[in-house]
Amino acid sequence: MTQNWDIIIVGGGLAGYVAANYLAKTNLNILILEKGKSVGGRARxxxxxxxxxxxxxxxxxxxxxxxxxxxxxxxxxxxxxPKLGGILIENNIEYVAPFSPLQLFTTRLFHTKERREWIAVLFKLMSIKPENLAQQTYQQWVMQVAHSKIVKSLLYTLGRLATYCHAPEKMSAKVTVSSIKKAMGGxxxxxxxWMTMIGQLHHRAIRSGIHVQPHTFVKNIEPTQQNQIKLDLSDGREILGKNVLCTTGPHELNDMLSKKMAFPQRNFFTQMIPxxxxxxxxxxxxxxxxxxxxxxxxxxxxxxxxxxxxxxxxxxxxxxxxxxxxxxxxxxxxxxxxxxxxxxxxxxxxxxxxxxxxxxxxxxxxxxxxQRLPQIGNERMLQSSKTGFPGLYIAGDWASPDSILADGAICSGKQAAEEIILNEKRKNHANNE
Ligand SMILES: Cc1cc2nc3c(=O)[nH]c(=O)nc-3n(C[C@H](O)[C@H](O)[C@H](O)COP(=O)(O)OP(=O)(O)OC[C@H]3O[C@@H](n4cnc5c(N)ncnc54)[C@H](O)[C@@H]3O)c2cc1C
CATH class of the missing domain: 3.30.519 (Guanine Nucleotide Dissociation Inhibitor; domain 2)
Structure with missing residues (x-):
């Protein structure tokens, strides 16, 4: 059995559902395919x-x-x-974490000089524009702004807390500092x-007429001669989409795409480090x-x-x-x-x-x-959800130029939906002329 869809979304996580909810405002017929028994991805x-x-x-x-x-x-x-603060363990000794003004002055983690240095670094963090750090790794930035061992390790700890990345020598200072600034906002x-978010997104999608099919693994994606995209599913079916939005990880995407689907970023996607x-x-x-x-x-x-x-x-x-x-x-x-x-x-x-x-x-x-350790220059390759292959779009926590984690997933889901809508409008306009 072959089915035709205007938009097929591969992956029922945050990126897929956010895109679906924006696309629900159109009268296009939309299908979400999810390999898991239940939807939600990593937000389940x-x-x-x-x-x-x-x-x-x-x-x-x-x-x-x-x-x-x-x-x-x-x-x-x-x-x-959660309240700012808590415990910091340095070489097996517990200290008050210097994250609120009171803790900053009372913690025994610092000597006077280090305390002054930490306050100066916090002010720098608050005033700095992350865009200016686009050419540096986080480690390079830390070495520039901090001198004492404890302030450096505090900055690495904050970097991990805000990004989950533990590779300061590889990760972009721009994304890390911008994430720390966000984390400082609470x-x-x-x-x-988090399922409460997915639950609401799912119900809204269903109410708008979007079809959701869990337990369906997309095995292969390839172009047809009629300018459509064909998906081979784990249940043996083949379905066709005018547009396909892929929200899986970059390596899963690469495994699904047939060799016929060549586009400039494909190689870059396969080099991403999770x-x-x-x-x-x-x-x-x-x-x-x-x-x-x-x-x-x-x-x-x-x-x-x-x-x-x-x-x-x-x-x-x-x-x-x-x-x-x-x-x-x-x-x-x-x-x-x-x-x-x-x-x-x-x-x-x-x-x-x-x-x-x-x-x-x-x-x-x-x-x-x-799905992506943010590295210097990544943003240049991720400006758009379009892949360069007509009708194939991407979204997910790896696909946003400046954000990672749920911010990246959700922003890229919205951007992909907007780009698909714009493209459909252009096509309709061209057909009507
Ligand atoms: C331990 C942990 C802690 C985290 N903490 C935070 C946090 O504090 N703050 C924060 O913002 N983010 C956090 N995150 C990250 C956040 O959960 C993810 O960034 C976000 O949920 C990713 O959404 P997504 O839609 O991009 O990807 P996913 O949720 O992975 O969705 C992709 C979906 O595609 C499906 N899929 C893959 N291949 C196929 C296929 N071939 N066919 C059909 N379906 C397929 C998958 O099953 C999956 O459901 C954390 C993640 C983890 C694991």
Whole structure:
């Protein structure tokens, strides 16, 4: 059976659903194909007993680009912002994190000179224009602005926190600094998890007449002689689209595209390095140490946060949902057992005796957080969602020139929808002349 669609969206994550919701305003017939049993991609939330587990720690930037786009689409975002601060662990010793003005002056992390240097760096971060850092790596920028060891490691820690990337020698200073500035504007932990966003986007799409087909893997994409694009599906069907928007990762995209689909960026897509990490997601009956809600290690790439300290993530308010996370370096060999042990030991240090309160836990040793480690010059190749192959568009957290993570996914989804709409209008106009 062959079906014809105006637009086929491959991938039912944030990018795919945001694009679908903008495209819903047209009278084009639209299909979303998702290989997973359920939709949501990496923004999905699993309900385990009474607890809502995001796929690792998820926080939405309050001052990011995603929030206004979601609001423009009528999506309600309910959640709370964690307080600034918490614990910083430097060489196994705990300190007050110097993120709020009071903590900055009281923490014993610094000597006087380092404290002055940190304040100067924070002012620099607030006033700097990230566009001016387009030709530098984050490490180069850190070496320029910081002198003491502790201020440098604090900047690397902030960089990891804001981007999930743990490769300062490779990542773009522009994207990292711009993400840190966004993070300084605060984040939101969402009540009910990130699936609440996907749920609303999905229902709006369905109400607008968009078809969603989960459990369908797109095996191959190739052009037809009638200027359409043919998709081979895992259930044996072939379907045709005038436009195809691909929101999978760049390597998955490359695997799907037939050799006949040549375009200039294709090689660039295959060279992208994913940003990866390990996550230990834990639900506890209660926290052994109630006040310990956030910590980061400055010497090791480790993160801990109790998201239920702010967001409603369990039907029992006594329960705690927390995430312990390790940022992987792209060249690192990952040993699952060692990594799990490392995360559990980190949690032991922060919440001694946590094991006796466990309701459920999930460990994922190597998960892709963002499909592209942002590097110098990437933005030049990602100005448009058009691929150079007629009718084939891209979106996803790797496809936005200046943003990564959910901001990148959501911005690129909107941009792709706008470019498809414009192109359709041009085609209609040309046909009517
Ligand atoms: C541990 C972790 C922590 C994170 N924390 C944050 C955070 O704090 N803040 C933040 O902003 N972002 C965070 N993110 C990133 C955020 O979740 C992603 O950037 C965002 O969800 C990506 O959306 P997307 O639509 O681009 O991709 P995805 O969600 O990956 O969607 C792509 C979809 O395409 C489907 N697909 C792939 N190949 C095919 C095929 N051949 N056929 C059919 N379907 C296919 C996939 O199944 C998937 O559902 C985090 C991610 C992880 C993993």
């Amino acid at each position: 939330t699993k309900k385990v007993n009474q607890q809502y587990f995001n796929l690792g720690p998820h926080a939405l930037y309050r001052k990011g680009k995603a929030k206004p786009i979601l609001e423009e689409l009528g999506i309600h975002i309910c959640g709370k912002s 984040v939101l932990y969402l009540d009910g998890g 940003v990866r990490g390990a996550t230990l997601d834990v639900a506890l009956k209660q926290l052994p140490k109630q006040k310990r809600l956030f910590a980061m290690d400055t010497t090791k790439p480790l993160y801990y946060s109790v998201h239920s300290g702010y967001a409603r993530l369990s039907e029992d308010p006594m329960n705690a949902i927390l995430h312990v996370f390790k940022y992987h370096h792209p060249d690192e060999h990952i040993d699952s057992t060692i990594t799990k042990n490392e995360l559990e030991l980190f949690l032991d240090k922060l919440q001694p005796g946590w094991q006796q309160y466990v309701i459920s836990k999930r460990f994922i040793p190597n998960i892709t957080v963002n």
